[in-house]
Amino acid sequence: MAQFEEVSRKSALHTKPEGLVLQYGTAGFRTSARLLDHVMFRMGLLATLRSRKTRAIIGVMVTASHNPEEDNGVKLVDPMGEMVASAWEGYATVLANAEQDTLVAALEDVIEREAISMDQQASVFLGRDTRSSSDSLSQAVLDGVSALGGQSRDYGKVTTPQLHYMVCCQNTQGRYGDATVEGYYQKLSRAFIQLTKNVSNRTDDQKHLLVDGANGIGALKVCELERYLQQELKLSLVNDGSSGKLNHLCGADYVKMQQKAPAGVEMRAGERSCSFDGDADRIVYYYRDSAGSFHLLDGDKIATLISTYLKDLLTQAGLDLQIAVVQTAYANGSSTDYLENTMKVKVKCTKTGVKHLHHAAQEFHIGVYFEANGHGTVLFSAAAEDRILQLSQDPNINDERKRAAFLLQNTVDLINQTVGDAISDMLLIEAVLAIRGMTIQQWDSIYTDLPNRQLKVKVAERGVIVTTDAERRTLSPAGLQETIDSLARKYGQGRAFVRPSGTEDIVRVYAEAANQESADALAYEVSLAVHRLAGGVGEEPKPPQ
Ligand code: 16G
Ligand code: MG
Numbered sequence: 001m002a003q004f005e006e007v008s009r010k011s012a013l014h015t016k017p018e019g020l021v022l023q024y025g026t027a028g029f030r031t032s033a034r035l036l037d038h039v040m041f042r043m044g045l046l047a048t049l050r051s052r053k054t055r056a057i058i059g060v061m062v063t064a065s066h067n068p069e070e071d072n073g074v075k076l077v078d079p080m081g082e083m084v085a086s087a088w089e090g091y092a093t094v095l096a097n098a099e100q101d102t103l104v105a106a107l108e109d110v111i112e113r114e115a116i117s118m119d120q121q122a123s124v125f126l127g128r129d130t131r132s133s134s135d136s137l138s139q140a141v142l143d144g145v146s147a148l149g150g151q152s153r154d155y156g157k158v159t160t161p162q163l164h165y166m167v168c169c170q171n172t173q174g175r176y177g178d179a180t181v182e183g184y185y186q187k188l189s190r191a192f193i194q195l196t197k198n199v200s201n202r203t204d205d206q207k208h209l210l211v212d213g214a215n216g217i218g219a220l221k222v223c224e225l226e227r228y229l230q231q232e233l234k235l236s237l238v239n240d241g242s243s244g245k246l247n248h249l250c251g252a253d254y255v256k257m258q259q260k261a262p263a264g265v266e267m268r269a270g271e272r273s274c275s276f277d278g279d280a281d282r283i284v285y286y287y288r289d290s291a292g293s294f295h296l297l298d299g300d301k302i303a304t305l306i307s308t309y310l311k312d313l314l315t316q317a318g319l320d321l322q323i324a325v326v327q328t329a330y331a332n333g334s335s336t337d338y339l340e341n342t343m344k345v346k347v348k349c350t351k352t353g354v355k356h357l358h359h360a361a362q363e364f365h366i367g368v369y370f371e372a373n374g375h376g377t378v379l380f381s382a383a384a385e386d387r388i389l390q391l392s393q394d395p396n397i398n399d400e401r402k403r404a405a406f407l408l409q410n411t412v413d414l415i416n417q418t419v420g421d422a423i424s425d426m427l428l429i430e431a432v433l434a435i436r437g438m439t440i441q442q443w444d445s446i447y448t449d450l451p452n453r454q455l456k457v458k459v460a461e462r463g464v465i466v467t468t469d470a471e472r473r474t475l476s477p478a479g480l481q482e483t484i485d486s487l488a489r490k491y492g493q494g495r496a497f498v499r500p501s502g503t504e505d506i507v508r509v510y511a512e513a514a515n516q517e518s519a520d521a522l523a524y525e526v527s528l529a530v531h532r533l534a535g536g537v538g539e540e541p542k543p544p545q
Contacts, residue, residue, distance in 0.1 A: 040140035076092065209426070
């Protein structure tokens with residue numbers, strides 16, 4: 001077939017290092033950028049096949065998110081803007097690992113299994129982050145698309161959520177919005193201004209936000225957005241990429257893991273600040289109190305703020321829609337307790353990874369999902385959106401219901417429902433704080449986090465750890481869960497779990513307890529148990545200092 005001759009010819013220009021084996025993990029392929037050229041070419045091929053199969057546009061995003069500048073990665077985006085279906089993650093791994101001379105056979109196998117008609121048109125949307133390697137790696141994706149006769153549209157530098165948004169807009173014929181960066185800013189800023197315009201007495205301090213752009217794509221995009229906000233939100237951008245290194249001593253991952261302010265951020269007491277990650281699909285907030293202590297408001301605090309706001313609006317609107325919060329095992333125990341017992345909201349726990357939370361959130365009228373690391377959004381079912389729309393157009397309702405329906409309607413428009421989006425989440429949080437007249441301290445005091453600690457353990461084969469119950473318990477190796485149970489019981493409010501990382505060759509340990517000392521001790525003791533029972537390599541973990 002002539003098409004496959006082109007694939008063979010072009011593939012010779014994107015050769016695979018012999019013997020290299022990579023896996024499409026939780027967030028696609030991610031490794032050192034110099035190992036990825038052939039992977040990008042092949043993901044161009046696969047996205048083209050996926051487009052033929054679904055008869056829709058497929059997205060390809062070149063980014064390694066919060067990883068260091070030297071790394072890169074790629075993920076595929078399905079037609080409605082969601083993560084690619086899991087069977088296709090398997091094909092991605094097979095294609096990436098095929099040696100040069102078996103690539104065409106591997107492609108033919110996918111075509112046959114999925115009964116793909118090669119006459120069908122194919123179209124791929126491409127985006128990339130600001131890494132220096134992203135330009136040439138994007139070119140490799142485009143080569144793959146054209147080698148299989150697909151069309152492509154290159155959006156250049158965009159955030160990951162912007163690419164997801166474009167894919168969804170185009171595949172819904174513009175019903176979700178206009179598939180341009182301009183259209184994205186217009187939709188979000190319009191909704192933000194509608195939400196905040198009737199809030200009286202907003203001071204300059206309330207309109208001001210410090211943003212750490214992680215020296216990445218989010219920094220560029222937030223600058224572009226600002227002029228659409230008509231001074232309703234004034235952003236002071238640090239780590240804007242002009243001099244600092246991507247994700248180095250800054251960004252959402254750094255702030256969350258180190259529990260401290262990023263480089264370059266000088267906060268006045270009580271000043272609201274937030275950090276994006278390297279591809280702007282995660283956000284965390286923080287501030288310093290008058291005594292100088294640092295306070296982090298992570299994904300759990302964000303989920304609580306947003307779900308409380310939505311629940312109250314539903315009550316005011318008189319809408320009987322079911323709202324739920326989806327979390328992972330990393331959610332702070334205090335947040336789960338507050339949501340379930342004080343707010344009386346349904347809470348569901350899933351495995352780590354956006355696709356699991358996203359999927360679970362689709363089961364409810366309104367599903368608010370956030371990982372503690374700041375990755376999340378809100379999903380509204382079609383029925384929920386319809387009911388909100390109908391109510392907002394009903395002339396026979398009282399002012400309170402009218403106002404609530406108006407706010408709900410614009411909140412739907414402000415949220416990027418395709419995936420967690422730092423820019424959209426930031427605008428939503430700013431709008432909610434404005435509408436509720438809340439300071440960041442008041443938001444923070446909704447509940448108090450339990451002290452916690454995360455550690456990593458190196459083992460020979462992390463697959464020996466098998467988890468169940470949304471990763472909250474282990475089935476193997478034998479005896480590990482019993483050990484964790486008895487260690488956790490020693491400490492007030494003690495809870496711990498372990499899971500193999502989906503992005504690094506390590507086992508992750510999480511522990512929380514009534515005080516920091518106990519959380520640290522519990523995390524250490526559990527790490528030691530993992531090292532001893534699950535084939536630890538290198539030195540045993542050391543007790544906390
Ligand atoms: C990826 C996931 C993120 C998850 C993290 C866990 C996506 C887009 N990203 O970054 O949701 O929290 O992996 O990493 O799904 P870990 O498995 O190494 O702990
Ligand atoms: Mg990211």
